Amino acid sequence: MSKKIKHLPLWEVFIRSKRGLDHKHAGSIHAADGEQALQYARDTYTRRNEGCSIWVAKSADIIASRPEDSASFFDPAGDKVYRHPTFYDVPDDLKL
Numbered sequence: 001m002s003k004k005i006k007h008l009p010l011w012e013v014f015i016r017s018k019r020g021l022d023h024k025h026a027g028s029i030h031a032a033d034g035e036q037a038l039q040y041a042r043d044t045y046t047r048r049n050e051g052c053s054i055w056v057a058k059s060a061d062i063i064a065s066r067p068e069d070s071a072s073f074f075d076p077a078g079d080k081v082y083r084h085p086t087f088y089d090v091p092d093d094l095k096l
């Protein structure tokens with residue numbers, strides 16, 4: 001890779017397939033700005049007419065949870081018992 005490319009911002013590419021409802025991470029590219037990132041993403045990840053929508057986001061702008069914090073980060077949902085279907089009566093004739 002040339003030094004010029006290394007200094008361009010890194011962008012994450014998300015593609016929505018024609019049969020899908022959600023965008024899925026397809027990969028990463030280097031580009032000067034959002035428009036260039038969209039063009040590069042189209043040229044790189046949809047060469048076989050796979051997608052119908054592309055999202056690009058600067059890698060530096062993505063904030064994610066850390067794996068080492070998963071217990072404390074996701075644990076508070078356990079105390080919200082109303083989110084679990086344990087309070088519903090299931091009819092006896094319903095086959096599960």
